[in-house]
Amino acid sequence: MSNTESLKAFNEAKELIPGGVNSPVRAFSSVGGSPLFIAEGEGGYLKDIDGNKYVDFVQSWGPLIFGHRDESIESAVIEAVKHGLSFGAPTEAESELAKLVISMFDSIDKIRFVSSGTEAVMSAIRLARGFTGRDDIVKFTGCYHGHSDSLLVEAGSGAVTFGNPSSPGVPADFTKHTLLAEYNNIESVKKCFADSNDIACIIIEPIAGNMGLVPADKAFLLELRELCDANGALLIFDEVMSGFRASINGAESITGTRPDIVTLGKVIGGGMPVGAFGASKEIMAKLSPEGPVYQAGTLSGNPVAMAAGLAALTKLKKNARVLTVLNERATRLVEGMKKEASACGITMQIDTRGSMFGFFFNANPVKNFADACNSDAELFAKFHAGMLKEGFYFACSLYETGFISTATTDDMIEETIKASAKVFKEITNG
Ligand SMILES: *Cc1c(COP(=O)(O)O)cnc(C)c1O
Numbered sequence: 001m002s003n004t005e006s007l008k009a010f011n012e013a014k015e016l017i018p019g020g021v022n023s024p025v026r027a028f029s030s031v032g033g034s035p036l037f038i039a040e041g042e043g044g045y046l047k048d049i050d051g052n053k054y055v056d057f058v059q060s061w062g063p064l065i066f067g068h069r070d071e072s073i074e075s076a077v078i079e080a081v082k083h084g085l086s087f088g089a090p091t092e093a094e095s096e097l098a099k100l101v102i103s104m105f106d107s108i109d110k111i112r113f114v115s116s117g118t119e120a121v122m123s124a125i126r127l128a129r130g131f132t133g134r135d136d137i138v139k140f141t142g143c144y145h146g147h148s149d150s151l152l153v154e155a156g157s158g159a160v161t162f163g164n165p166s167s168p169g170v171p172a173d174f175t176k177h178t179l180l181a182e183y184n185n186i187e188s189v190k191k192c193f194a195d196s197n198d199i200a201c202i203i204i205e206p207i208a209g210n211m212g213l214v215p216a217d218k219a220f221l222l223e224l225r226e227l228c229d230a231n232g233a234l235l236i237f238d239e240v241m242s243g244f245r246a247s248i249n250g251a252e253s254i255t256g257t258r259p260d261i262v263t264l265g266k267v268i269g270g271g272m273p274v275g276a277f278g279a280s281k282e283i284m285a286k287l288s289p290e291g292p293v294y295q296a297g298t299l300s301g302n303p304v305a306m307a308a309g310l311a312a313l314t315k316l317k318k319n320a321r322v323l324t325v326l327n328e329r330a331t332r333l334v335e336g337m338k339k340e341a342s343a344c345g346i347t348m349q350i351d352t353r354g355s356m357f358g359f360f361f362n363a364n365p366v367k368n369f370a371d372a373c374n375s376d377a378e379l380f381a382k383f384h385a386g387m388l389k390e391g392f393y394f395a396c397s398l399y400e401t402g403f404i405s406t407a408t409t410d411d412m413i414e415e416t417i418k419a420s421a422k423v424f425k426e427i428t429n430g
Contacts (some may be wrong), residue, residue, distance in 0.1 A: 041068025043407035067407025108278030117265030118146025120275035142369025144210035213358020240265035270312030336417030386423030
């Protein structure tokens with residue numbers, strides 16, 4: 001496959017945009033390649049500007065659960081566009097999408113729409129702080145909650161649970177209220193409550209998808225619930241990625257733990273920029289203009305974005321079995337690849353939740369970020385490059401989750417497994 005046009009485009013983009021991309025993971029830096037520039041999507045495929053066609057397991061990093069150019073989403077968007085792109089005044093579509101999401105999530109009575117997952121989480125945390133009147137928050141190493149200042153934290157030195165900024169430009173004062181705990185390790189959370197009596201909330205990806213796919217243990221989530229209740233803190237499920245992907249009724253329906261606030265994004269916009277956060281009436285009543293906690297957005301609830309989300313979620317709700325079918329396919333994919341890897345002496349850890357799949361080149365089960373970091377990054381880079389050459393587009397980082405869409409057919413799954421066998425053989429033979 002030639003990629004001369006993509007290379008040319010990347011070189012030009014690098015002159016104009018830092019790193020040539022508008023979101024860092026797209027730059028392929030962790031696999032040592034250079035990104036493909038995309039001409040168009042078609043169902044389960046992605047076509048680059050060199051005319052190559054790939055089976056797409058990224059699906060825009062999650063949003064496209066019905067694949068590229070789904071007919072009903074496309075026509076809903078076109079219809080909405082004809083009535084105007086934005087009004088900055090309420091439309092009925094916002095209430096319709098709100099009704100739909102509320103009907104799917106037991107823990108959501110009221111919802112507020114924003115334009116990205118970052119914004120949803122940032123606002124949800126402000127709401128939790130406003131509701132409890134407390135400042136500290138607990139987050140887990142390896143969970144990603146968007147790029148707002150207080151969430152760009154990494155572990156400090158020694159035994160302190162308070163985080164340090166993980167990026168220049170974030171004042172230490174902005175992260176000093178963020179305590180870090182270890183995923184699936186309840187003792188580390190208890191330590192946070194021992195260190196602070198000012199904890200407003202715990203925020204967690206109940207099905208972590210940003211350190212590879214690492215679901216939280218059910219018992220761990222239940223214990224988080226108990227700790228929050230015992231200490232008057234709120235529990236926030238960040239389901240920007242897992243929402244509508246792992247289950248149409250949220251992680252609470254598969255884990256048995258009920259959060260106080262849920263954040264959503266990705267699938268909720270059907271490919272358009274939408275984020276949202278929702279909670280009980282009582283908590284949401286604190287939000288302006290009903291309450292004192294300020295939150296706003298010029299393009300929030302944008303009519304075209306609402307139309308896309310409405311079309312996507314309506315279709316999902318009508319076909320409740322979709323996620324079961326997608327999960328069967330996702331499971332077949334990772335089990336098939338694991339078998340081929342094993343035949344070449346490579347150990348893989350695999351998991352799926354609904355239409356999400358994850359795999360690590362790792363001899364041991366992955367329960368947290370430290371485990372994930374013990375995976376073979378070099379092997380992953382070779383696998384990624386090999387699969388790309390064969391026409392299969394996987395996320396260009398081992399810390400990302402893979403996605404199946406309804407346009408990812410059984411045949412594509414079989415082809416992928418077959419190609420993986422070839423790639424694993426190439427890797428092990430030298
Ligand atoms: C993608 C993601 C975000 C950030 O969403 P953006 O729309 O990229 O701002 C937040 N939380 C989780 C769990 C995500 O996967």
